[in-house]
Amino acid sequence: MPSLVLASGNAGKLAEFSQLLLPLGLTICSQSEFGVSGAEETGLTFVENALLKARHASRQTGLPAIADDSGLAVDALSGAPGIYSARYAGPDSTDTDNNTRLLQALEDVPSGHRQARYWCVLVYLTHADDPVPLIVQRDWQGEILTSPRGAGGFGYDPLFYLPDHRCTAAELSKEDKNHNSHRGRAVRDLIGLLSRT
C-alpha cells in the first residue's frame, strides 16, 4: 500500500523524484498508477498550480500528496515562459516544440544576455483539505544556448547551459543534476521540513 502520491504526469520529473525521495523510506506512487489525470493548471503562480495539483491527487486517492510546479524564466523574455513552460509552443506541445519556440524567441538576443533560471515549487499535503501545506521553492541559474546539447534530463535541459559545469543540464549525470538542480534542492528542503513535523 503506497503511503504517498506524486501528483505529476511528467516522466522526467517522476524519474528524478523517485531517486530524490528514496531517503524518505516511503512507498511513493505516481498519480497515473491510480488512474488520476492531471489537474487543470489555472493558477497564475507556481505555488497556486502546485497546490491545485497536490489537492486534486490527494482528493482522488485519499493519500498524502506531493506536487511540483516548475518552469523556466528567461530574463530577456521578462520571465517567460514561466508557469507556461510546459505549454509554451501550444497546449499539446512536446519538449522539442518548446525548445524550438524558445530559440526563436531568443533569436536576436546575443550571448551574455541569455540568462535564465528554473524554478521549482513543491507542495506537500497530508490530505486534500490540509490547511497548512508544506511549501518550498528553489531556483537554478543558467544561460540559454543557441542550439541543443546533450541527451539526458528533459524539457529545456539541452538548452540550459551551466557555466560552472561547462555543460548543459542534459549533459550532467542524473546524480549531478539532482545534486544541483532546483528540484533536487527543493526536495531536500522538503525532506528537512517533513523530518521536523
Ligand SMILES: O=P(O)(O)OP(=O)(O)OP(=O)(O)OC[C@H]1O[C@@H](n2cnc3c(O)ncnc32)[C@H](O)[C@@H]1O
Ligand atoms: O504538471 P505535471 O504533471 O507535473 O507535468 P508538467 O510537465 O506539465 O510540469 P509543469 O506544469 O510543472 O511544467 C514544467 C515545465 O517546465 C520545464 N521544466 C521544469 N523543470 C525542468 C527541468 O528540471 N528540466 C527541464 N525542463 C524543466 C519543462 O518544460 C516542464 O514541462
Ligand SMILES: [Mg+2]
Ligand atoms: Mg503541468
